Amino acid sequence: MEEMNFEEAMEALEKIATELEKGDLSLEESVAKFEEGIALSKKCSDIIEKAEKKITMLLQKDGKLEEENFTVEE
Amino acid sequence: MTPNPISVTELNLYIKDRFQKDEYLNNVLIKGEISNFKNHYTGHMYFTLKDENSLIKCVMFKGYTANLGFMPKDGMKVIVFGTVSVFERDGVYQIYAKGMKQEGMGDLHEEFEKLKLKLEQEGLFDKSHKKSIPVMPKCIGVLTSNTGAVIRDIINVSTRRNPNVYIKLLPVPVQGAGASEKIAKAIEIMNEQKLADVIIVARGGGSLEDLWPFNEEIVARAIYASELPVISAVGHETDFTIADFVADLRAPTPSAAAELAVPNILDLVQKIQNNERRLQNGLKKKAEIMRLRYEKCMSSKAFTDPLDRINKNYMLLDKQIKRIESSTNMKVKEKKTYMVEWIAKLDTLSPLKTLTRGYSIVEKNGKMVKSINDLNSKDKISIKLTDGEKQAEIL
Numbered sequence: 117m118e119e120m121n122f123e124e125a126m127e128a129l130e131k132i133a134t135e136l137e138k139g140d141l142s143l144e145e146s147v148a149k150f151e152e153g154i155a156l157s158k159k160c161s162d163i164i165e166k167a168e169k170k171i172t173m174l175l176q177k178d179g180k181l182e183e184e185n186f187t188v189e190e
Numbered sequence: 191m192t193p194n195p196i197s198v199t200e201l202n203l204y205i206k207d208r209f210q211k212d213e214y215l216n217n218v219l220i221k222g223e224i225s226n227f228k229n230h231y232t233g234h235m236y237f238t239l240k241d242e243n244s245l246i247k248c249v250m251f252k253g254y255t256a257n258l259g260f261m262p263k264d265g266m267k268v269i270v271f272g273t274v275s276v277f278e279r280d281g282v283y284q285i286y287a288k289g290m291k292q293e294g295m296g297d298l299h300e301e302f303e304k305l306k307l308k309l310e311q312e313g314l315f316d317k318s319h320k321k322s323i324p325v326m327p328k329c330i331g332v333l334t335s336n337t338g339a340v341i342r343d344i345i346n347v348s349t350r351r352n353p354n355v356y357i358k359l360l361p362v363p364v365q366g367a368g369a370s371e372k373i374a375k376a377i378e379i380m381n382e383q384k385l386a387d388v389i390i391v392a393r394g395g396g397s398l399e400d401l402w403p404f405n406e407e408i409v410a411r412a413i414y415a416s417e418l419p420v421i422s423a424v425g426h427e428t429d430f431t432i433a434d435f436v437a438d439l440r441a442p443t444p445s446a447a448a449e450l451a452v453p454n455i456l457d458l459v460q461k462i463q464n465n466e467r468r469l470q471n472g473l474k475k476k477a478e479i480m481r482l483r484y485e486k487c488m489s490s491k492a493f494t495d496p497l498d499r500i501n502k503n504y505m506l507l508d509k510q511i512k513r514i515e516s517s518t519n520m521k522v523k524e525k526k527t528y529m530v531e532w533i534a535k536l537d538t539l540s541p542l543k544t545l546t547r548g549y550s551i552v553e554k555n556g557k558m559v560k561s562i563n564d565l566n567s568k569d570k571i572s573i574k575l576t577d578g579e580k581q582a583e584i585l
Contacts (some may be wrong), residue, residue: 121324121326121585122325122326123324123325123326126325126326126461126462126465129462129465130465132469133465133468133469133472134468136468136469136472136473136476137468137471137472139472139475139476139479141476143480144472144479146472147294147461147473149469150469150470150472150473153465153466153469154466154469157462157465157466157469160458160462161462162386163326164326164354164455164458164459164462167328167352167354167355167356167390168354168356169349169353169354169355169356170355170356170357170578171338171345171349171356171357171359172357172358172359173358173359173360173361174358174359174360174361174379174385175361181379181383181385183350183358186343186357186359187338188341188345
């Protein structure tokens with residue numbers, strides 16, 4: 117699950133929610149799926165929350181790309 | 191000098207007549223710049239054609255405007271084909287245009303269509319090749335000029351939707367010679383180092399020549415080769431470039447591109463919460479079903495009244511015993527009645543019964559005497575009466 121990106125985690129989460137809603141699983145399976153779902157939900161939230169605002173500009177310097185902070189000139 | 195003056199109308203009609211007789215004026219090609227353009231609601235177009243020193247009025251009637259293929263606007267350099275004639279009411283001469291072409295544009299349009307057809311046939315526009323845009327890209331690469339409204343709009347829209355957005359601008363010239371090569375190169379650089387999760391190639395509005403780099407094959411091929419999804423946002427909503435056709439997604443404007451690339455964080459948070467609620471409800475429902483099953487099970491007789499069956503069997507046993515008892519009683523009663531009947535019958539045959547009527551039984555030596563011949567004098571006899579017996583002697 118560590119390598120999952122947001123979409124994969126969200127997709128897996130939606131799939132589990134649908135499975136749980138159907139109610140065909142045993143109670144033990146339901147609880148296991150629930151826990152898995154909550155972990156996925158947390159993963160999604162983490163991806164959103166851990167993002168940091170960054171606006172940068174890539175500049176070619178001596179054949180190398182350098183990333184600099186960028187602010188719009190008004 | 192004519193002695194009799196003519197009317198203004200007559201003069202204008204005369205001039206008009208002269209114009210119409212002039213073959214050259216009937217089919218004339220004029221080049222110039224459009225100004226005062228008015229697209230009248232009736233469908234006719236009115237404008238002025240001018241150069242540095244001079245101008246002439248122009249009208250293009252509805253019947254001809256349909257074939258134009260572009261919308262004329264002020265400042266546009268055009269070649270007009272038509273007739274010069276007089277509008278006698280106003281006393282002016284003007285061009286009655288039958289056709290119009292953008293000067294210098296003819297080649298570009300042709301080139302555009304040719305390249306479009308070629309790339310289309312090669313499959314560069316195929317839907318199947320188009321990649322989907324990630325829902326939550328970690329980093330958005332923007333290829334455009336580092337000055338001007340475009341990058342500003344993209345940053346504004348992006349940060350509004352996601353305050354923690356990560357945008358990497360790779361500045362490129364967006365018009366003029368060499369721009370297309372630099373744009374193509376920038377797409378390659380982004381891909382080589384996977385510098386972003388999605389690329390926006392953007393430029394503000396402009397003339398066809400201004401937008402031209404985005405109509406060049408080198409850019410089209412770079413977009414097609416890009417492993418990172420590309421959103422094109424070139425010019426205004428009405429401008430279509432080759433880049434738009436090849437891109438994985440076409441945005442009508444740079445701001446729209448930002449909206450397509452950057453998710454609205456509030457929507458995503460809500461989506462996550464919705465799914466969490468679905469999980470909770472799903473589990474709750476399951477638990478509820480299990481509880482109902484448990485209750486149903488526990489409410490069965492086996493658990494609520496375990497003695498019930500035993501008691502029921504006891505009752506059955508009791509019933510059976512009663513049945514046996516009553517049938518035995520019946521049999522006993524039957525036998526009794528039978529016996530009573532027989533006793534009564536016996537009774538009527540019994541000699542004792544005869545005795546009660548006054549008869550008696552005579553016995554000699556324990557044997558019943560039935561004939562007078564059996565008796566002799568001095569014989570000892572016993573006489574049985576109903577209430578006893580007495581000894582006697584024959585005389």
